[in-house]
Amino acid sequence: MESGSRLAGTVRPGGRTAKVRAAVLQATQDELAERGFHRLTMDQVASRAGIGKTTIYRRWGTRVRLVTDLMRELAERSLPPPGAGSVEDVLMASARSVLESLTDPHLGVTLQAVIAAAVSDEEAAGALRAFYDRRIGEWARFVDAAVERGELPPGTDGAELIRAVSAPLYYRLMVVRHPLDETTAARSVARALVAARAGAFVPTLGSALEG
Template structure:
């Protein structure tokens, strides 16, 4: 995602430029929530942000550029991993963080709009991948800490553990359209923990 972070508009400037970026990204998020990716237009984002259209076109180039920068910003704003000293509590915290995000009116709608965009836009896919990779890498640290404490087997793949917690939540959210609540999140975390303790996430020898 290195090349994506070099898109115009993704550098963190100060002063008026920072205020413009903040206003444009907030407007982008509002437009995504209300109209989805395919209803997102550069002109409407500019109008909503109170910014000249030429500024938006020059700095972000396309709606995909806007979405990419928005996902970068959301990743940078997201909270660090839990550190309770217990892998069970840490994984439960991860599951609750995911369900809190996907069920939030604005944040959840933003994710769903960008995920939908990923079905037809390669740049949206890269933006999503970068966002989730960053979050998975952050939370995988709790697994590494648990291995050091002796709570999980040596060699446990932390990133796969975190993916395994989120997967059933996103499946319900996007595929079956079933409710995603704290009970579902808790079950996902505890099942994943049981599998991890049994060594299911230790890679097999080549």
């Protein structure tokens, strides 16, 4: 995901409807960052956005739908750039996207709030899954293209490779609470790439290697 603490530039064509959505999603992100998922309320979001409560309840209905829409918007911003290049370029761009997201002063707190809530709340977990399904799916397309070019073994699971690059970064920040930097991202890419070239992400071969 590209760095940037706020949802600047998310107003799409559509006049007032688009402006209302952008204001509400920005307010939702701000409330999540400050209060966390479990203290998020529709009324607080309405007040912060300067939008009538009836408008928010009519369009979104519940706080979970608000958070799901926010995560959808954030996922759109994390899409890979066109022409991402070689598989090394793709994986490094993906790792940098995660790095920038998690270390951003505002966005990182937002993501951490949803991740923390997802541990014990199935609705929050659903919103988080939707975010990562979208993000990983888009990045995996570029890995799949690299497989077709012969850069990785046939049958390599692009989505699993993208997850393998991202997972150490999340573990380092969310579990052991160690700082993240460019070196950390580069090491994650290098290790995942070695495994991918050895066939670890080809489902049948990967299973054999594990055995």
